[in-house]
Amino acid sequence: MKTSYRVVLAGNPNCGKTTIFNALTGARQHVGNYPGVTVESKSGNFVLNGINIELIDLPGVYSLSSSSPEEEVVFDELTKPGIDLIINVVDSTIPQRSLYLTTQLAELHIPMLLAFNMADDAEKKGLKYDFQKLEKYFGSPIVQTIGSKASGVQNLLKRLAKTLNELEDHGVPMLTYGADIDDAIQAVSEKIDALNLEFCKYIPSRFYAIKLLEHDSSAMRIEALKPVQEEVEVQIKHLLDKHAIKAETFMADCRYAMLAGACRNSISKTGEKRREISDKIDLIMTNKFLGFPLFLLIMYVTFWFTFTCADPLMGYIETFFDWLGEAIKNGWSADKLPYLRSLITDGIIKGVGGVIVFLPNILFLFFVIAILEESGYMSRAAFIMDGVMRFFGLQGKSFVPLVLGFGCTVPAIMATRTIESQRDRTVTIMVLPLMSCGARLPIYALLIPAFFAQKYQAFAMWGIYVIGIVVALVAARIMKGTLFKGDGEVYLMELPPYRMPTFKSLMLHMWDRGKMYLQKAGTIILATSVILYICNTYPVKKSFSEDYAARIEACQADAKLSESERKKAVSELENKKNAEMKEYTVSGRVGKALEPVFRPIGFDWKVVTASISALAAKEIFVSQMGILHAEGEANQESATLREKLVKHYTPLQAFCFMLFSLLSIPCLATLVIIRKELNSWKMAFIEAGGLFLLAYISTFIVYQLGTFLKIGTKLLG
Amino acid sequence: MSEKKCSCENCCFANNKREYQIPVEGKESTLADLPVGTKATIVKIMPKARGSKKLADVGIVPGSELLIEAHAPFGGLIRVKVMETSMALHKDEAANIVMMPECE
Numbered sequence: 001m002k003t004s005y006r007v008v009l010a011g012n013p014n015c016g017k018t019t020i021f022n023a024l025t026g027a028r029q030h031v032g033n034y035p036g037v038t039v040e041s042k043s044g045n046f047v048l049n050g051i052n053i054e055l056i057d058l059p060g061v062y063s064l065s066s067s068s069p070e071e072e073v074v075f076d077e078l079t080k081p082g083i084d085l086i087i088n089v090v091d092s093t094i095p096q097r098s099l100y101l102t103t104q105l106a107e108l109h110i111p112m113l114l115a116f117n118m119a120d121d122a123e124k125k126g127l128k129y130d131f132q133k134l135e136k137y138f139g140s141p142i143v144q145t146i147g148s149k150a151s152g153v154q155n156l157l158k159r160l161a162k163t164l165n166e167l168e169d170h171g172v173p174m175l176t177y178g179a180d181i182d183d184a185i186q187a188v189s190e191k192i193d194a195l196n197l198e199f200c201k202y203i204p205s206r207f208y209a210i211k212l213l214e215h216d217s218s219a220m221r222i223e224a225l226k227p228v229q230e231e232v233e234v235q236i237k238h239l240l241d242k243h244a245i246k247a248e249t250f251m252a253d254c255r256y257a258m259l260a261g262a263c264r265n266s267i268s269k270t271g272e273k274r275r276e277i278s279d280k281i282d283l284i285m286t287n288k289f290l291g292f293p294l295f296l297l298i299m300y301v302t303f304w305f306t307f308t309c310a311d312p313l314m315g316y317i318e319t320f321f322d323w324l325g326e327a328i329k330n331g332w333s334a335d336k337l338p339y340l341r342s343l344i345t346d347g348i349i350k351g352v353g354g355v356i357v358f359l360p361n362i363l364f365l366f367f368v369i370a371i372l373e374e375s376g377y378m379s380r381a382a383f384i385m386d387g388v389m390r391f392f393g394l395q396g397k398s399f400v401p402l403v404l405g406f407g408c409t410v411p412a413i414m415a416t417r418t419i420e421s422q423r424d425r426t427v428t429i430m431v432l433p434l435m436s437c438g439a440r441l442p443i444y445a446l447l448i449p450a451f452f453a454q455k456y457q458a459f460a461m462w463g464i465y466v467i468g469i470v471v472a473l474v475a476a477r478i479m480k481g482t483l484f485k486g487d488g489e490v491y492l493m494e495l496p497p498y499r500m501p502t503f504k505s506l507m508l509h510m511w512d513r514g515k516m517y518l519q520k521a522g523t524i525i526l527a528t529s530v531i532l533y534i535c536n537t538y539p540v541k542k543s544f545s546e547d548y549a550a551r552i553e554a555c556q557a558d559a560k561l562s563e564s565e566r567k568k569a570v571s572e573l574e575n576k577k578n579a580e581m582k583e584y585t586v587s588g589r590v591g592k593a594l595e596p597v598f599r600p601i602g603f604d605w606k607v608v609t610a611s612i613s614a615l616a617a618k619e620i621f622v623s624q625m626g627i628l629h630a631e632g633e634a635n636q637e638s639a640t641l642r643e644k645l646v647k648h649y650t651p652l653q654a655f656c657f658m659l660f661s662l663l664s665i666p667c668l669a670t671l672v673i674i675r676k677e678l679n680s681w682k683m684a685f686i687e688a689g690g691l692f693l694l695a696y697i698s699t700f701i702v703y704q705l706g707t708f709l710k711i712g713t714k715l716l717g
Numbered sequence: 718m719s720e721k722k723c724s725c726e727n728c729c730f731a732n733n734k735r736e737y738q739i740p741v742e743g744k745e746s747t748l749a750d751l752p753v754g755t756k757a758t759i760v761k762i763m764p765k766a767r768g769s770k771k772l773a774d775v776g777i778v779p780g781s782e783l784l785i786e787a788h789a790p791f792g793g794l795i796r797v798k799v800m801e802t803s804m805a806l807h808k809d810e811a812a813n814i815v816m817m818p819e820c821e
Contacts, residue, residue, distance in 0.1 A: 056797075062775050063769055063772045065771075065774060067768065067770055067771040067774070068771075069815040093801075094801040096800055096801075097775075097776060097800040097801065097802055100774070100776075109792065182781065214770075242756060246764070246769065248769055248770040248773070248776060249769055249770060249773040251775075252770070252773035252774060252778055252779075253778055253779075256776070256778060256781075271719075279786075281785070282786075282803075286787055286789075286790075286796070287790075288787075288788070288790050289790070290790075291790045292790050362741055379805075382805075383789050383794055383796065383805050384790055384791075386789050386791070386793050386794045386805070387789050387790065387791020387792045387794070388791050390791075390793050391791070396805070490767050490768030490771055490772070490806075490807075490810055491794075491805075491806060491810065492768070492771060492772065492775060492804060492805070492806050492810075493800060493804065493806075494775075494804055494805075495796060495803040495804070495805060496802075496803075497803075516788035536755040578801045612729065
């Protein structure tokens with residue numbers, strides 16, 4: 001007997017497939033990509049009665065045609081050998097629609113188990129099933145599941161074990177589509193059989209015959225099937241003459257007709273609610289007048305939640321890293337390996353710690369995004385925003401990736417894969433880096449509380465995001481009107497019923513993102529912190545413009561000065577010395593060299609180096625500022641970074657730092673993913689250069705105008 | 718046309734009123750023209766329509782009954798209920814779907 005099985009989960013979008021997948025595999029998931037195409041693949045493992053099961057979550061599709069990349073992936077995956085069982089998840093509240101895919105899966109003659117999901121909702125709806133009849137019809141066992149409840153998948157597991165034990169005796173469905181079509185299918189299958197093809201050993205020729213008859217491009221592309229093409233056209237002509245329906249849709253007609261028959265015999269409905277709760281909610285949420293204000297409100301609450309609620313947690317993490325740095329400094333005397341000690345405390349702990357502090361922000365943001373996605377609101381938002389997006393040359397489906405862009409640009413760019421139109425997709429990708437990503441959040445979170453009064457902070461944050469959105473939309477409009485003209489693809493989007501997100505999947509989603517962020521902190525940011533520390537420290541300046549040591553000594557010996565005056569004078573000298581030392585280092589020299597270029601936009605050399613190092617990851621801006629503004633050992637009562645910044649920069653400058661960070665490319669990873677998704681280095685570099693110019697020019701205008709009008713030009717500290 | 722609630726149980730066959738509406742030639746209109754709240758049956762999909770296979774896969778085929786649920790706030794999209802699922806499609810595509818309202 002086999003000890004490991006490959007099982008795939010197939011079903012419509014929004015049928016609860018992923019919830020079942022999460023329930024079965026928990027956190028033991030592997031998320032990857034199908035090679036060559038831009039569709040996410042998910043697999044996981046679990047053990048059932050000592051049998052190892054590899055579970056693959058296929059993308060949700062309505063059909064096995066090839067009208068989208070997802071459908072092509074599902075077609076390819078299912079026609080590959082090695083699948084032991086298909087679990088077809090059926091939304092049992094809408095059986096007729098969900099079983100449409102089942103009729104196509106059944107033709108594969110791969111053993112299948114039907115999971116009639118959302119059984120509780122179906123019961124509430126008054127749906128009654130005659131499972132015996134249905135099982136016979138599809139030649140597959142049926143089990144009822146409730147994916148959103150832990151106990152709801154027990155039946156599925158039981159039945160899965162039983163089915164895997166009896167795989168050899170698994171039935172084969174015999175679906176009929178009406179005499180004429182059955183004859184046509186038969187005729188084409190015979191021709192395919194005559195070719196004696198290798199792949200027809202595990203997928204019946206009948207399946208390919210049907211696909212060819214409906215002019216499916218995935219099947220038509222198969223070279224080995226070309227010889228039967230002539231027969232296919234003859235049969236299609238014959239059917240067209242008789243029934244006058246286009247080849248592309250007559251199989252669809254037949255399936256619906258067949259299902260109507262099957263459902264009439266085996267599904268009954270008692271009592272029907274006039275309007276479902278979900279539709280009632282939508283009367284308000286997608287209302288012509290209320291929809292848009294509600295949408296704006298929801299977005300505002302999202303940012304408020306991310307920013308305000310995460311704050312106390314961030315305080316704890318900050319305290320922890322401060323404590324850790326101090327503890328190491330105290331336990332490790334300065335004369336033993338002083339360079340390593342300083343690298344660890346000032347470089348690594350400051351750099352990595354400064355970034356991990358923002359983990360709560362990231363987690364909270366993705367938590368809200370997960371709620372919006374899983375409740376079904378995200379597609380409503382796309383519906384509401386479509387008109388606006390279209391005005392700007394985008395479309396409703398661009399909307400979700402753009403919102404995800406608030407989290408991280410990299411997965412957001414991957415999420416543009418749902419946009420069928422290549423043109424719309426390219427434009428969406430090009431403007432996505434302007435959606436302020438989570439890595440920029442630490443920069444705002446650092447600067448806004450320092451430079452803005454408490455009551456304006458949330459507004460300032462919201463304002464920065466709005467600037468990004470407005471610039472993105474205008475840029476999209478310009479691009480669509482010039483570089484990317486023309487028609488898009490057919491637009492079709494489901495608005496699934498509102499559902500309560502399950503706690504488990506929210507946590508999994510949050511955990512996924514949090515893990516990614518921590519991995520980034522542990523790898524790229526750790527490495528960059530070390531490199532930056534070295535650049536920030538070496539070469540060490542030995543001779544100074546003045547003899548600081550002597551002057552400090554003189555100061556301390558000066559009896560005329562009071563205690564506080566002396567302290568002030570000493571710390572001033574210390575700071576001067578430090579500044580000279582920092583200017584002498586590699587980053588100081590680079591920053592100094594570039595300072596003239598950035599002076600007109602309000603940057604000093606420290607901000608220049610911080611901005612350059614932020615190319616590795618935007619949040620490094622914060623840690624780099626922390627390191628560059630760190631004061632020497634002598635000054636133990638060192639003020640927090642915010643207090644120092646307020647002394648050094650005006651609110652106008654702070655705003656310019658944020659604006660520049662917002663508009664320039666988020667990080668090198670973004671550049672790499674753009675090149676991957678658009679398959680062109682040229683586009684990636686055009687994007688990076690374009691964003692830089694945009695950022696520079698905008699910041700230039702703001703800084704110069706602000707200076708001229710004297711807005712925010714006074715130091716607060 | 719007003720947003721008349723139109724459900725067959727109420728107007729055509731309910732109460733055994735024996736009031737039948739015989740579809741009249743030329744009364745057809747496209748999905749893009751119908752007001753919110755109308756229930757209508759798809760008569761045909763114009764041959765020039767793009768993506769007819771994609772539409773067929775979600776149940777938008779001649780003979781299907783649609784309920785026009787809403788128009789998007791800023792125009793462009795039409796939300797229809799087809800086979801108990803809400804689908805949003807664009808006016809350009811909807812203009813190629815010829816409909817016959819069930820009741821007047």
